[in-house]
Amino acid sequence: GENVEQHPSTLSVQEGDSAVIKCTYSDSASNYFPWYKQELGKGPQLIIDIRSNVGEKKDQRIAVTLNKTAKHFSLHITETQPEDSAVYFCAASLGANNLFFGTGTRLTVIP
Amino acid sequence: GAVVSQHPSRVICKSGTSVKIECRSLDFQATTMFWYRQFPKQSLMLMATSNEGSKATYEQGVEKDKFLINHASLTLSTLTVTSAHPEDSSFYICSAPLGGRNEQFFGPGTRLTVL
DSSP: OOOEEEEOSEEEEETTSOEEEEEEESOTTOOEEEEEEEOTTSOOEEEEEEETTOSEEEETTEEEEEETTTTEEEEEEOSOOGGGOEEEEEEEBSTTSOOEEOOOEEEEEEO | OOOEEEEOSEEEEOTTOOEEEEEEESSSOOSEEEEEEEOTTSOEEEEEEEETTSOOEEOTTOOTTTEEEEEEETTEEEEEEOSOOGGGOEEEEEEEEOTTSSOEEEOOOEEEEEO
């Protein structure tokens, strides 16, 4: 089955700086890579996703890159704000099947 | 995005009782829903896939007789934790994929505490 690894497990940045979270996956057949933001006591919220036919996708301050050859993808958050503080999960899936999640990154944005 | 609700958001029960958690897709139909369990400071672990009109598919190590799943309609799936024990205390989250696309939308989760 798919194995998704995520780094770092914790990340602290100053407000306004950028944050980068990286994930690798093992199954080359995976074709969908979403990123979720989870605040304390809440369910994960989809913030951005990318499919295997695209190398990069951007939505305002958030961007995701995908390197299919190396089987890794990254989340980039620019101009971080305190409200960006949360736990972020990457995931991978094949088709419309269940998601395989990374272990999560706790991001803290220091005002 | 699509909205998925869960009820209750929080439940405390005594050991040995059963607890039912509902997952609803509010503005779309879902023939499939997923149930996850999340322990503190850990990732989401898939428990089972709920299929409308057929039996749920359970992941390895998940007891189907303990975690009963019923996909009653295209907008409702329920998870019943039977004879709950303290080790079943966890955060239970459901999700539903939107249409034929991969995007999964998650419910807000249910915090179960078994005393």
